[in-house]
Amino acid sequence: MAERRFDDSCAELSVRERARLASLIATDDRKKNNTFGLHCVFSLPRKKTYETLTTQIAAEQPRYPSLTPRLPSAHAFEREIFEFFGIEPVGHPDLRGLLLHEDWPRGVHPLRKDFSQGTKPERTQGEIFRFQKVEGEGVFEIPVGPVHAGIIEPGHFRFSVAGEPIINLEIRLGYVHKGIEKLAEGRDPLQAVDLAERISGDAAFAHSLAFSQAVEQVALVPPPPRAQSLRVIFAELERLYNHLGDIAGIATDVGFSFGAAQMLLLRERVLQSNQRLVGHRLLRGVNIPGGIRREPQGGALQGLNDFLSWLELEYVCVERLYRDTDSLMDRVEGAGILARQVAEDLGGVGPSVRASGVDEDLRRDHPYGLYNELKFAVPVLDEGDVAARMLVKMAEFKQSLALIRQVLATLPDGPCSIPVKIIPGSGMGWAESSRGEILHWLRIDSDGRIERLKVKSPSFSNWPLLPWAVKDNIVPDFPLINKSFNLSYSGNDR
Amino acid sequence: MFSLLKRNLQTGRVTIPVEAGVEAEYELVGTRLKETIARLLGGRSLHIREVDAGSCNGCELEITALSNPVYDVERFGVHFVASPRHADVLLVTGPVTRQMQAALLKTYEATPEPRFVIASGDCAIDCGVYAGSCAVSGRVEDFIPVDVKIHGCPPAPLALLRGLLATVERLPLEICHTTRHEKTP
Ligand code: SF4
Numbered sequence: 001m002a003e004r005r006f007d008d009s010c011a012e013l014s015v016r017e018r019a020r021l022a023s024l025i026a027t028d029d030r031k032k033n034n035t036f037g038l039h040c041v042f043s044l045p046r047k048k049t050y051e052t053l054t055t056q057i058a059a060e061q062p063r064y065p066s067l068t069p070r071l072p073s074a075h076a077f078e079r080e081i082f083e084f085f086g087i088e089p090v091g092h093p094d095l096r097g098l099l100l101h102e103d104w105p106r107g108v109h110p111l112r113k114d115f116s117q118g119t120k121p122e123r124t125q126g127e128i129f130r131f132q133k134v135e136g137e138g139v140f141e142i143p144v145g146p147v148h149a150g151i152i153e154p155g156h157f158r159f160s161v162a163g164e165p166i167i168n169l170e171i172r173l174g175y176v177h178k179g180i181e182k183l184a185e186g187r188d189p190l191q192a193v194d195l196a197e198r199i200s201g202d203a204a205f206a207h208s209l210a211f212s213q214a215v216e217q218v219a220l221v222p223p224p225p226r227a228q229s230l231r232v233i234f235a236e237l238e239r240l241y242n243h244l245g246d247i248a249g250i251a252t253d254v255g256f257s258f259g260a261a262q263m264l265l266l267r268e269r270v271l272q273s274n275q276r277l278v279g280h281r282l283l284r285g286v287n288i289p290g291g292i293r294r295e296p297q298g299g300a301l302q303g304l305n306d307f308l309s310w311l312e313l314e315y316v317c318v319e320r321l322y323r324d325t326d327s328l329m330d331r332v333e334g335a336g337i338l339a340r341q342v343a344e345d346l347g348g349v350g351p352s353v354r355a356s357g358v359d360e361d362l363r364r365d366h367p368y369g370l371y372n373e374l375k376f377a378v379p380v381l382d383e384g385d386v387a388a389r390m391l392v393k394m395a396e397f398k399q400s401l402a403l404i405r406q407v408l409a410t411l412p413d414g415p416c417s418i419p420v421k422i423i424p425g426s427g428m429g430w431a432e433s434s435r436g437e438i439l440h441w442l443r444i445d446s447d448g449r450i451e452r453l454k455v456k457s458p459s460f461s462n463w464p465l466l467p468w469a470v471k472d473n474i475v476p477d478f479p480l481i482n483k484s485f486n487l488s489y490s491g492n493d494r
Numbered sequence: 495m496f497s498l499l500k501r502n503l504q505t506g507r508v509t510i511p512v513e514a515g516v517e518a519e520y521e522l523v524g525t526r527l528k529e530t531i532a533r534l535l536g537g538r539s540l541h542i543r544e545v546d547a548g549s550c551n552g553c554e555l556e557i558t559a560l561s562n563p564v565y566d567v568e569r570f571g572v573h574f575v576a577s578p579r580h581a582d583v584l585l586v587t588g589p590v591t592r593q594m595q596a597a598l599l600k601t602y603e604a605t606p607e608p609r610f611v612i613a614s615g616d617c618a619i620d621c622g623v624y625a626g627s628c629a630v631s632g633r634v635e636d637f638i639p640v641d642v643k644i645h646g647c648p649p650a651p652l653a654l655l656r657g658l659l660a661t662v663e664r665l666p667l668e669i670c671h672t673t674r675h676e677k678t679p
Pocket of ligand 1: 201549550551552553587589614615616617618622623646647648649
């Protein structure tokens with residue numbers, strides 16, 4: 001009997017289990033068996049597991065039937081693999097460059113093993129990137145970026161508009177691509193946490209957590225209970241400051257600066273509290289495979305308890321202020337609606353899709369660390385507009401506060417970390433960051449070095465949602481809608 | 495809104511252990527910064543254009559924090575502008591990625607002379623953890639002249655403010671005497 005085609009198996013699994021494509025990973029195994037590996041990771045929330053389907057692709061003919069026609073969520077992953085490995089997804093609708101721009105020489109694939117670390121290929125005169133064209137009377141294009149007016153990361157937006165409404169938005173990223181996955185290769189996993197913390201600055205802890213858990217899975221060492229507890233505290237603190245910033249950003253974009261200032265004040269207090277706890281405002285230098293390397297000193301944890309009580313009182317007032325401000329609520333309601341079907345088809349994650357009725361949260365559905373033992377709700381709304389995204393974050397904020405309190409009340413004593421002996425193998429670590437699912441897929445070679453690290457950031461999953469959410473909205477509402485997703489460019493580009 | 499204002503007035507602002515030391519120091523540096531800007535720039539503010547040349551966004555997070563109600567850097571006469579054409583100073587973050595190199599150069603060229611460049615954050619200074627990557631072109635000073643460096647990963651608001659003070663104290667006289675910026679907000 002002929003072997004089943006990989007795309008059939010993937011499509012079938014996704015339908016049968018209502019599985020979400022979480023990541024697609026290529027590996028260069030030519031040295032070992034003259035093939036490339038393709039690993040398709042699905043999230044099966046109902047079974048609380050991830051399932052990985054793997055296939056091998058002959059090195060002489062690096063091509064396979066594209067998954068995208070039946071699994072639209074594979075679109076960007078396959079483009080990336082085409083670029084970085086030179087493996088062609090046959091039948092893919094769009095193989096233009098994704099992260100590497102036109103002056104990167106064609107045929108040079110940086111994640112192949114024969115591309116040695118540190119090579120800087122000459123710039124070439126590549127083909128000009130062709131944006132999608134919308135034609136018709138009265139349709140015109142507005143290009144924006146990569147450098148924007150505000151203090152934000154670089155990326156290019158190309159709007160096609162007819163009058164005010166946006167007919168089409170194409171987003172081109174890759175400007176801050178830093179080759180992090182390649183850079184990780186050959187490193188001692190214990191020395192690579194610094195890199196993981198710098199995939200997306202505002203998700204430093206969540207990325208270091210996913211990475212550390214991947215290493216721990218390979219090494220088969222669970223961190224000690226105290227470390228598990230502290231990790232929940234830090235992860236939720238990161239969510240607190242990010243959600244405060246996101247909510248403030250929405251207020252800023254509708255001109256509600258008093259409200260924005262109030263939220264930003266609270267956010268600053270959380271950052272300062274982080275500094276007092278572990279000596280870094282963004283919680284860097286805290287995680288390490290095996291546990292926590294920087295433990296809160298002295299009365300810092302008691303101080304945290306008092307701080308949280310203060311924060312909650314203040315926050316509740318500010319939230320009420322938001323809900324009572326018609327000029328804010330009128331603008332956000334009905335703006336930038338993301339349909340649930342789109343969110344699911346494109347594999348969106350995190351609060352952005354929980355506001356469109358997609359009920360998935362890794363802390364509950366793929367519990368890691370201590371989350372299994374904790375009580376919390378996963379707020380979900382159906383409207384899918386800017387208001388819903390804001391309200392979901394508001395609700396999550398309160399859940400996070402409660403989570404930290406629960407953990408503080410039962411914080412066990414004992415060591416904060418245990419030594420990790422690196423052994424060869426592969427593993428996966430994940431974390432629900434403030435933007436959603438982070439997935440680190442890791443393979444360690446026989447020398448105990450990283451052979452492959454694939455980082456799936458929530459922004460990589462969610463950038464494709466944005467064009468759908470802005471469709472038919474007017475251009476002046478774009479900043480607001482964009483802000484309500486608040487995606488990371490660096491996390492996407494890596 | 496009024497209930498919140500009323501409550502704030504009743505309870506006073508500070509009921510938690512704020513970073514008293516840091517904030518007091520920030521005020522001191524800020525006052526000096528304000529005086530220096532007033533003395534040297536003759537009544538106008540210092541115009542800064544921020545450029546992310548490949549950062550992880552941690553640097554941006556802290557630069558944005560400069561505008562929050564605790565630090566509120568505008569009161570010292572520091573203004574972040576939307577276009578390099580209005581800028582005295584470029585505040586550059588991140589290692590210069592291969593794909594931002596051209597945009598950085600364009601931004602620099604669009605900044606009218608005399609211009610001043612701050613490399614902000616360890617990455618801007620020496621590529622930080624990204625050194626040696628195939629996708630990173632180099633340090634900021636490999637492409638444009640750098641006048642002041644602010645260390646940190648990321649530099650916290652106080653460090654940024656100190657860097658701004660150092661910048662203002664070293665501004666070339668021509669910047670101080672130019673008035674072309676007054677027409678911009
Ligand atoms: S200096 Fe640190 S915070 Fe700034 S861009 Fe580099 S890694 Fe990110």
